[in-house]
Amino acid sequence: MQHNVQPAMPLCGARRPGWERPGPGRHRLPCVVSTGHAGAHRDAFGKTWQNEQPVLLTEAQATLAYDNTVGVHRTAPIESAMRDIDDCHTTAENAAVPLFQAEIVVTDWKPQAPVQVDGRFQSGGTVDGQFTQLWFSYGATIGTVTPGKAREIATEMRAFAARLEALCDRADEIAAEDHEDDAGRFFARHFPKVAAFLANERARGEQQ
Template structure:
């Protein structure tokens, strides 16, 4: 009689080498299956894994979803905010603590007010409106707000990266200069 061998079922353990479905309850089993699929995608298709992981991790659901703001009469997302708070010398510490140094949100309007127009008498009059849909980013820096297109916002992001590097170099220089300050000698 031939010797009987027991071979593990390869299909049950692929691609992770373990059986994810023997974990007990249905919710845990579902999580194990998701983790197994995530590992497989990360190993076999790293570009797809990076694409899937990037946007979802940075924004909350409210920051990705447009909701209608009746007071504004436009659709908007929840703002993304910097952890750093405003540094306005005119405001009090408690006022600065309530205002982010930087924040931004997407705002979609169904009409756009045009800039004032110079009239024949040299004065400026109302510019009117243009009907259509307009998507802008409202970029808040302290208590000031600027409206920019998504393309202009990307230019600002690139400049902020460069500025951050130059600011860090300036901080290093300030540390060197501050070595002779009164507080440093005390």
């Protein structure tokens, strides 16, 4: 007599983030996929969750390399997949520029004095040392910021994204009324005074 019995495999047993939360609940169920598995974890009810943190930086984006054209150590930039949206540029020009870009830059000097009114550094006034900053770009605009300031930007981007989505929801509501006027109604809408004048002239003509 033959039995189709799966060999007993040790289970992964991983818990999802937050499983320590008290109280009964499926959030505490362990992963029942075999140990060392690839892909997402899965509990006995078939609910899945991410196996690991996604890799956010490539090796090159995490590693400094000396750039002798600028004389600084810098990482490869991280770039948004979204490209620039400048109305003044062509589609091809915008496609060449990421909407957001950032990289680490380490210099062995920093200007001693604040940048002058004309945007130049004062000559000769530098402090030697090691200074880690980020170059952050939005479109064609580049700013040099401290890691702390870049973190503030990231926090602001998250908050702004939520408000932007709320704005998009409102725009969708308003856009439900969008329509295309025929030429005459377009004229009446955009030149109401002219339209009123013409209507008035017509009425006077009918009275005569």
